[in-house]
Each structure stands twice: as C-alpha cells, then as structure tokens.
Amino acid sequence: MVYIFQQSLNALQLGSIYALIALGYTMVYGILTMINFAHGDLFMVGAFFCFLIAVYLHLSFVPTLLLSMLGVAFLGIVIERLAYKPLRNAPRVSAIITALGVGLFLENFTLALSPYPKHIPQLLENITWTIGSFSISSLQILIIVLSLVLMLILDFIVQKTKAGMAMRAISWDKTIVPLMGVSVNKIISLTFAIGTGLGGAAGVMYGLAYPVIDPYMGIMVGWKAFICAVVGGIGNIRGAMIGGFILGGVEILVAAFLPSTYRDVVAFTLLLVLLIVRPYGILGKPQPQKV
Amino acid sequence: MSKLPNASHSSLIERWHMLTGSRLFWAIVMIAGLAFCMAASTYEFLDLYLQLILIYVGINIILTVSLNLINGYMGEFSVGHAGFMAVGAYVASLLTVHVFPPGAQNLLFPLAILAGGIGAALVGFLVAIPSFKTRGDYLAIVTLAFCMIVKSVLENIDAVGGPRGLLGMEKLTTLPWVFFWTALSVWVIRNLVYSNFGRGVLSIREDEIASDLMSVNTRQVKIIAFVVSSFFAGIAGGLFAHALQFINPRMFDILKSTDILIMVYLGGIASIAGSIIGAVIYTILLEVLRPLGVWRMVLMPLMLVLLMIYRPRGIMGLKEIRLFMPLRDLVTEKLWRQKKKEAPDASA
Amino acid sequence: MPLLEIQKLTHRFAGLCAVSDFNFAIEPQELVGIIGPNGAGKTTVFNLITGVYRASEGSIKLDDQELVGLTPHAITKRGIARTFQNIRLFKELSVLDNVRIAHYGQIAYTPTEALLHIGRFRAEEKRITNQALDLLSIFKLDEMASEKAKNLPYGLQRRLEIARALATKPRLLLLDEPAAGMNPNEIIQLMEFIGWIRKTFSVTIILIEHQMRLVMGICERLVVLDFGATIAQGLCSEIQNNPKVLEAYLGVEVAQ
Numbered sequence: 001m002v003y004i005f006q007q008s009l010n011a012l013q014l015g016s017i018y019a020l021i022a023l024g025y026t027m028v029y030g031i032l033t034m035i036n037f038a039h040g041d042l043f044m045v046g047a048f049f050c051f052l053i054a055v056y057l058h059l060s061f062v063p064t065l066l067l068s069m070l071g072v073a074f075l076g077i078v079i080e081r082l083a084y085k086p087l088r089n090a091p092r093v094s095a096i097i098t099a100l101g102v103g104l105f106l107e108n109f110t111l112a113l114s115p116y117p118k119h120i121p122q123l124l125e126n127i128t129w130t131i132g133s134f135s136i137s138s139l140q141i142l143i144i145v146l147s148l149v150l151m152l153i154l155d156f157i158v159q160k161t162k163a164g165m166a167m168r169a170i171s172w173d174k175t176i177v178p179l180m181g182v183s184v185n186k187i188i189s190l191t192f193a194i195g196t197g198l199g200g201a202a203g204v205m206y207g208l209a210y211p212v213i214d215p216y217m218g219i220m221v222g223w224k225a226f227i228c229a230v231v232g233g234i235g236n237i238r239g240a241m242i243g244g245f246i247l248g249g250v251e252i253l254v255a256a257f258l259p260s261t262y263r264d265v266v267a268f269t270l271l272l273v274l275l276i277v278r279p280y281g282i283l284g285k286p287q288p289q290k291v
Numbered sequence: 292m293s294k295l296p297n298a299s300h301s302s303l304i305e306r307w308h309m310l311t312g313s314r315l316f317w318a319i320v321m322i323a324g325l326a327f328c329m330a331a332s333t334y335e336f337l338d339l340y341l342q343l344i345l346i347y348v349g350i351n352i353i354l355t356v357s358l359n360l361i362n363g364y365m366g367e368f369s370v371g372h373a374g375f376m377a378v379g380a381y382v383a384s385l386l387t388v389h390v391f392p393p394g395a396q397n398l399l400f401p402l403a404i405l406a407g408g409i410g411a412a413l414v415g416f417l418v419a420i421p422s423f424k425t426r427g428d429y430l431a432i433v434t435l436a437f438c439m440i441v442k443s444v445l446e447n448i449d450a451v452g453g454p455r456g457l458l459g460m461e462k463l464t465t466l467p468w469v470f471f472w473t474a475l476s477v478w479v480i481r482n483l484v485y486s487n488f489g490r491g492v493l494s495i496r497e498d499e500i501a502s503d504l505m506s507v508n509t510r511q512v513k514i515i516a517f518v519v520s521s522f523f524a525g526i527a528g529g530l531f532a533h534a535l536q537f538i539n540p541r542m543f544d545i546l547k548s549t550d551i552l553i554m555v556y557l558g559g560i561a562s563i564a565g566s567i568i569g570a571v572i573y574t575i576l577l578e579v580l581r582p583l584g585v586w587r588m589v590l591m592p593l594m595l596v597l598l599m600i601y602r603p604r605g606i607m608g609l610k611e612i613r614l615f616m617p618l619r620d621l622v623t624e625k626l627w628r629q630k631k632k633e634a635p636d637a638s639a
Numbered sequence: 640m641p642l643l644e645i646q647k648l649t650h651r652f653a654g655l656c657a658v659s660d661f662n663f664a665i666e667p668q669e670l671v672g673i674i675g676p677n678g679a680g681k682t683t684v685f686n687l688i689t690g691v692y693r694a695s696e697g698s699i700k701l702d703d704q705e706l707v708g709l710t711p712h713a714i715t716k717r718g719i720a721r722t723f724q725n726i727r728l729f730k731e732l733s734v735l736d737n738v739r740i741a742h743y744g745q746i747a748y749t750p751t752e753a754l755l756h757i758g759r760f761r762a763e764e765k766r767i768t769n770q771a772l773d774l775l776s777i778f779k780l781d782e783m784a785s786e787k788a789k790n791l792p793y794g795l796q797r798r799l800e801i802a803r804a805l806a807t808k809p810r811l812l813l814l815d816e817p818a819a820g821m822n823p824n825e826i827i828q829l830m831e832f833i834g835w836i837r838k839t840f841s842v843t844i845i846l847i848e849h850q851m852r853l854v855m856g857i858c859e860r861l862v863v864l865d866f867g868a869t870i871a872q873g874l875c876s877e878i879q880n881n882p883k884v885l886e887a888y889l890g891v892e893v894a895q
Contacts, residue, residue: 035428083596083600086600087599087600087603090599090603091603091604093362093368093556093560094556094599094603094604095599096368097552097553097556097595097599098595098596098599098600100549100552100553100592101553101592101593101595101596101599102592102596103592104549104588104591104592104595105589105592105593105596107588108585108586108588108589108592109589111585111588112585112586112589115585219545219546220545223435223439223545226432226435227432227435227436230428230429230432231432234428259447261443261446261447261454262443262447264439264440264443265439265440265443265444265447268436268439268440268443269436269440271432271436272432272433272436272437272440275425275429275432275433275436276421276425276433279424279425279429280429281429479754479755482753482754482755482756483753483754486748486753486754486756486760486764487739487740487742487743487746487748487753487764487767488750488753489753490732490736490739490740490743491740491743493729493731493732493736493740494729494732494740497729497730497731497732498727498728498729500691500711500727501723501727501728501729502729502740503691503710503711503712503715504689504691504711504712504715504720504721505712505715505720505740505741505743505803505804505806505807506712506715506716506741506742506743506744506745506807507712507740507743507744508710508712508743508744509712510710515750519754609731617756619761619764619765620764620768623764623765623768623769624735624768624772624784627768627769627772631776631781
C-alpha cells in the first residue's frame with residue numbers, strides 16, 4: 001500500500017515534467033498546426049542553461065530557474081523567426097523536417113561544445129521526510145507544486161487574457177485574426193515563448209531531480225512528450241496535462257512491478273492501444289470531414 | 292515492344308527515350324553494371340573505402356525509395372522505418388550466424404536477405420492495419436510507437452543479444468549484391484508506382500474519401516504499400532547487418548528513422564529520382580564532412596534547414612525524370628491520338 | 640422493379656437527426672431531383688447511399704441487394720457513382736490519371752503482376768489507357784490529358800468530375816449540385832449535357848440542386864427534404880405549388 005503511494009509520488013513528479021513539455025508541443029500545434037520536433041531539445045537546452053548559470057554565475061534556485069526559462073524562451077522566439085516563419089505557408093512536412101533539423105542542430109551543437117555529460121550542482125537543500133517506510137523529499141514537492149503552478153498560470157493566460165483569446169482565435173482561423181487588429185506574428189512569438197519557456201522550466205527541474213545531463217537527453221523525452229500531447233488530444237491544453245501524467249504514471253508503475261528494461265515497451269504498447277481505442281486522443285475531437 | 296509508327300520524324304531525344312524505354316536496353320545496362328561491380332569487388336580496382344561508401348549509398352537508396360512510397364506517394368508521415376530495417380537485419384543475421392551451415396553462407400546469403408525482407412513485410416502488414424482508421428499525426432504516433440517497441444523488444448530478448456546486440460556476421464554484403472538489390476528495389480517500386488495500385492496510392496494522398504468512392508479499394512492499397520515498403524526496408528537491414536558485421540538495437544532507433552526521413556524530404560517527395568538523389572547526397576556529404584568531426588552534424592542540419600526554407604518540397608519534389616516513367620504510357624497515348632486523327636468520327 | 644429502393648432510412652449524428660424516415664424508389668432510366676433548403680440532409684442521403692456514412696437505421700437496396708454496411712468502393716463496384724458539391728478531383732494528378740484511377744475496380748491484374756510488370760499487366764494498362772482516353776474524348780477533355788487537374792478552369796473541372804464518375808461504369812449516377820457557380824447560359828448547356836449523358840450512357844440519375852430552372856427543366860419527379868424529413872414528393876408541377884415546400888424555402892408568411 002505504502003509502496004503504491006510512494007510510486008504515485010514518483011509518478012506525479014515524472015508526470016509533471018512530461019506534462020510541462022507536452023504543453024509546449026500542444027500550444028505550438030494548436031496555433032500553427034506544426035509539430036515542433038525541436039521542443040525536446042529545447043528542454044535539454046533549459047537543463048544546460050541551468051548548469052551554466054549555476055556553475056558560472058553562482059546564482060540561487062529562483063534566479064536560475066527564471067533566467068533559464070527566459071533564455072529558452074528567447075531561443076524559442078529566435079528559432080521561430082528564423083526557421084519556422086518562412087515556412088508558414090509551405091507544406092506541413094517541410095516545417096516538420098525543418099524542426100527535426102533544428103533539433104539535430106541543437107543536440108550536436110551542444111555536444112560539440114560539451115562532449116562530456118555535465119553535473120548540475122545542488123541548488124536547493126533537499127530535505128527528506130520519512131514516515132515509516134514512506135519517504136517524501138522537498139524536491140519532489142517542489143517539482144510537483146511548481147509544475148502545477150505553471151500550468152495554472154498557463155491556463156489563466158489562455159482562458160482569461162486578451163493574448164490568450166488571440167491565441168485561441170488564431171488556432172481556429174489564422175487569416176481572419178489580423179483583420180481584427182491583432183498582430184499574428186506577436187501572438188505566435190508569445191506562444192512560442194511560453195511553450196518553450198515551460199519546456200525550459202521542465203529542463204531545470206529535470207536537472208535538479210536527475211543531476212547528470214547530456215546533449216541527447218532531450219530526444220527520448222521529446223518524443224515521449226509528443227506522444228503525451230497526442231494521447232491527450234493534440235492541440236488541447238488540458239489533454240496535454242492529462243497525457244503527461246498518464247505516461248508518467250504508466251512508466252513508474254511498469255518500472256515498479258516489472259524489470260526496468262520492460263518500461264518503454266509496455267508504456268508505448270499501452271499508449272498505442274489507447275490511441276487505437278480513442279484514435280483522436282482522450283480529449284481530442286475528430287476533424288469533421290465534409291463530404 | 293511497340294514502336295512509334297513514324298520513326299523517321301524522331302529527334303535525337305525521342306530516340307533516347309525509345310532506347311531507355313526498352314527492356315532489352317535496361318537488361319544490358321544492369322548486367323554490365325553487375326559485371327563491373329563483381330570485377331571491382333574481386334579485383335579491387337576500386338578503392339575498398341570507395342566500395343564501402345557505394346555500399347552504404349545503395350543501402351540508403353533502398354531505404355529512401357521505400358519510405359518515399361509511404362511518406363511521399365501516399366502522403367503519410369511514418370517515422371518507424373528503422374523498425375522494419377531492424378527486423379530485416381536481425382532475421383537475416385540470425386539465419387546466417389545460427390542457422391546456415393558455415394560453408395554455404397555465400398550461397399545462401401540472398402535467402403537470408405529475402406527472409407529478412409519477408410519478416411519485415413509481415414510486421415509491415417501489422418502496421419498497415421491502424422492506418423485504415425487513423426491518418427496524419429495520429430498515424431505518425433503509431434509508427435513512432437512501433438519503432439520504439441521493436442527496439443525495446445529486441446533489447447529485452449537475450450537470445451538475440453539484448454542491448455549488447457548481435458555479432459559474428461560474415462562480410463557477405465559486397466558491391467555486386469548491393470547493386471543487385473538496389474536495382475531491384477528501385478525497379479519494383481517504380482513498377483508499383485506506375486500501376487493502378489500506384490495511382491491508388493496517389494489518390495489516397497489526394498483525397499481518400501473520393502478515392503474510395505471511385506472504386507479504389509483503399510484498404511488493399513494501404514496494405515500493399517506498407518508491405519512493399521517494409522519489405523525493402525528489411526532487405527536494406529539485412530544488407531546493412533552484413534556490411535557492418537555487428538548490430539544492436541540502438542542502431543535502429545528514432546534517430547535512424549530521422550536520418551531516412553531527411554533523405555526522403557531532401558531528395559523530394561513522391562519522386563524516385565529524388566529519393567536516389569537524396570540518398571546519394573546525404574551519404575556522400577556525411578562522408579565528405581567527416582574531417583569536421585562533431586561539427587559535421589552541426590553543419591548538416593543547418594544546411595537541411597536552409598534547404599527546406601528555400602526549397603520546401605525538396606530537390607525533386609513531386610517531379611519525376613522521364614527515365615523512370617514507363618514508355619508504354621506515352622506510346623499508348625501517342626498511338627491513340629494517331630488513330631483519332633485518322634478516324635475522327637470513331638467514338639466509344 | 641425499382642433500380643434503387645430506400646426504406647425507412649434514418650441517420651443520427653451526435654444527437655441530431657440528419658435524415659429521418661426517408662423512403663424513396665427510382666426506376667431505371669428515370670431522372671429524379673432531391674431539393675430542399677440548405678442543411679436539409681440532401682448530401683447526407685447521398686453519403687448514406689454511397690457508403691460514406693453507415694445508416695443508423697433503414698435499408699438501401701440496389702437491384703434488391705442490400706447496400707447498407709458495404710464499403711464505398713464495393714458500392715461503387717455495384718454500379719453507383721457520384722460527384723461532389725465541392726469538386727473533389729485529384730488535384731495534383733493529371734486529367735488522364737483522374738479517369739484511370741476510376742478504373743481500379745475493373746482491373747484484372749494482381750499486385751504481383753503489377754510489381755513485376757508481367758502477365759496481364761501491360762495489356763490491361765493499355766486497355767485502361769485507351770478506354771480513359773476514349774471517355775475523355777467524348778467529353779472533349781482529351782486535349783488536356785496530361786494537364787494537372789488543378790490547372791483546369793472551373794467548368795472543365797466539373798466536367799472532368801462527371802467523366803471520372805462515369806468511368807466506373809455506373810448504372811446510377813448521383814450528381815450533387817452540378818450547377819453550383821454557373822450563370823444562366825451555362826445552366827442551359829448543363830441541362831442539355833445531362834440529357835445527353837442519360838442517353839449516351841443509359842444511366843439513371845438522381846440530382847441534388849438549388850437552381851430551380853435546372854430542376855424544373857429536366858427532372859421528372861422531385862423529392863423535397865427539410866430538416867431531414869421528406870415534406871413532399873411528386874411531379875414538378877405538383878411541387879411548385881405545394882404550400883409546405885414554399886414554407887420551407889420562403890417562410891411561413893409567403894406561403895400564406
């Protein structure tokens with residue numbers, strides 16, 4: 001019983017991180033119908049920014065987190081302007097391949113600059129409380145709470161602010177919105193900034209939880225988060241959160257009861273089954289085909 | 292073979308098309324090529340390093356042309372091609388290492404490759420089934436999950452070496468074999484594209500519902516496309532395994548699929564010539580840039596991004612060179628117009 | 640015996656009843672029109688007949704054989720073809736290929752023969768290409784056989800769509816708003832064109848249309864739908880003055 005509780009906590013932690021990354025995918029997809037395959041690598045860049053800031057600027061946790069998020073957000077805007085904007089009217093696959101290219105560039109650029117894995121110094125005092133055989137660490141609580149806070153802020157922005165309303169409008173009809181006096185480019189940049197910023201935050205948290213980072217860490221995580229976004233119904237923000245927690249839960253549960261090498265197989269098979277049963281994701285709606 | 296009625300009017304170009312449309316011509320060219328490759332490999336008058344490059348070019352051509360069938364011609368976004376390659380590699384390797392008697396390996400090599408292709412085709416059939424109901428990004432996920440599942444399953448089966456992989460393959464992949472299989476793949480896939488099944492594939496990309504309503508059995512077409520595509524990926528896998536002489540699951544993960552995707556889109560979707568160009572350029576460029584070390588893989592994606600920005604459809608996007616188009620079509624049309632001119636009142 | 644017989648056809652989507660208790664029969668060689676305000680369910684009926692949707696209730700029989708539950712391509716092979724409200728040609732393919740694809744159901748070679756270009760392949764391909772070109776020539780489209788469908792002017796695209804449908808050798812042809820976007824002159828030409836198709840190909844035709852001149856000009860009988868239900872059936876002259884029909888199109892006050 002306690003074991004399940006313990007694992008649930010681990011699942012929440014991992015799920016939060018996946019959810020934050022999945023949100024970035026889904027936000028960009030919702031607005032541009034584009035899958036930003038470089039997103040996982042931006043998550044990795046977030047972790048590396050955290051490393052650089054912690055090691056060379058010796059800042060404490062909160063400034064490190066904020067600076068990393070800002071750094072990644074800025075990088076996201078730059079990438080969007082340079083690589084994705086020219087392809088807004090090109091066939092979708094071209095944009096996807098470009099995203100793959102950007103991702104590869106980020107991975108290998110980081111690798112070229114930092115051939116060996118790096119270790120993030122401990123920025124926070126990690127207190128562990130033990131009740132019987134059940135232990136909970138302050139880091140776990142921080143990750144879960146921080147993620148939830150960020151998600152709530154995002155939800156607020158999208159649902160209750162003018163910018164958020166513009167984002168939702170663009171996702172329905174890109175051509176009409178500029179006629180209403182909204183700068184589409186600004187909103188798209190803002191969307192990228194927020195989406196990638198969240199990914200960067202996830203990178204920082206991941207770095208704190210699992211302190212050894214390497215340039216290829218974003219690949220698997222990125223594709224997994226993409227699956228989460230699709231399972232939740234791509235383009236749907238709440239769906240992305242749900243998808244993230246489902247994958248986190250499944251992975252931890254599988255690792256808890258089966259040999260750890262089975263983790264990926266079972267997780268992916270379950271997600272595949274889920275998609276076959278609900279082909280448009282949990283909260284997704286099939287695009288009605290007008291015949 | 293049908294001949295144009297008034298050959299005296301043919302220009303040089305027409306004569307060239309007539310020549311390249313003839314089966315005999317191609318048979319001679321292929322035999323000559325094969326003979327050259329056999330000589331090159333036996334007498335080594337081609338640098339060994341160069342031969343290895345050509346072998347990889349050939350393998351990549353097979354991978355690219357087969358993936359183009361699904362991603363280019365059918366308009367899907369399959370990211371699981373490395374999974375089919377893995378199945379082919381493992382099946383072929385297991386046969387040559389554990390099943391075939393040691394002396395007969397050279398002789399039985401084509402059987403091993405074929406078996407790898409068939410194994411991959413069976414798996415391809417399974418992947419075709421979800422494609423009946425899902426399309427687009429959701430099908431991409433299915434292929435992605437499939438690729439990851441194959442890799443994970445292989446990592447968990449100790450009998451095939453688990454995460455450490457399989458070794459002990461003989462260097463059975465030679466230039467002539469690669470030439471043969473590459474030529475075969477390109478020919479078969481091109482045949483498929485210029486048949487009613489190929490037109491069916493294209494119509495699914497254009498408008499699946501209209502296609503179904505115009506009598507196209509979309510399920511049959513999808514199955515054929517996935518099975519043929521995965522079959523050749525499996526062939527490429529088998530050749531790959533016996534060139535490298537060592538394989539492990541990590542070689543066939545999403546990064547490998549990404550490589551193949553890049554070659555397809557670089558060369559141009561829905562174009563056989565494009566796939567060949569894409570595979571050749573990508574493989575050779577990677578070799579040429581090798582002295583740059585790690586920076587090679589920094590420069591490469593940058594160039595890819597630039598290419599996509601300035602030529603989003605790839606080098607030969609949606610265009611095909613005349614060489615690959617069956618002469619028969621054009622001859623039939625020409626003959627029909629001839630007949631019409633002579634008897635304008637004759638109607639169906 | 641009626642060529643097509645529909646009984647108690649009902650179709651629901653997400654709580655809405657798109658078509659309710661639709662009954663219909665058409666004899667060979669007839670030309671019947673289905674009319675009604677926008678959203679009345681007319682195209683849904685076409686989608687149900689051709690198998691795009693599977694009917695929630697009811698039966699659709701062609702020559703007394705049940706069609707409900709069959710895949711669209713199986714229904715097309717049985718002899719029903721259609722055109723679409725918004726043209727659905729294969730835009731990137733050539734005019735010739737658009738028509739050749741419609742021959743899919745008639746092709747006699749196997750996948751293996753196609754992969755290796757052996758056996759019946761060459762002869763069949765030649766036959767199909769010639770048939771397609773013959774058909775295009777009847778429709779005066781053969782000059783642009785190699786042109787991409789998307790490059791054709793609108794009127795020719797509509798013509799190509801009809802040619803493509805006829806390539807499947809149907810006994811029943813469903814035309815969905817063929818006059819959309821046409822001016823009065825073009826409509827007169829279309830009327831003659833449809834008459835000519837009937838004669839040349841001996842097809843039975845069901846027509847959905849809003850242009851009353853076309854409808855009254857060539858339809859023998861009419862069925863009127865509104866909100867998924869049949870509100871009137873009969874000869875054109877009867878329908879013209881039917882108060883329920885006027886009400887549906889023009890509102891209660893005008894009907895009174």
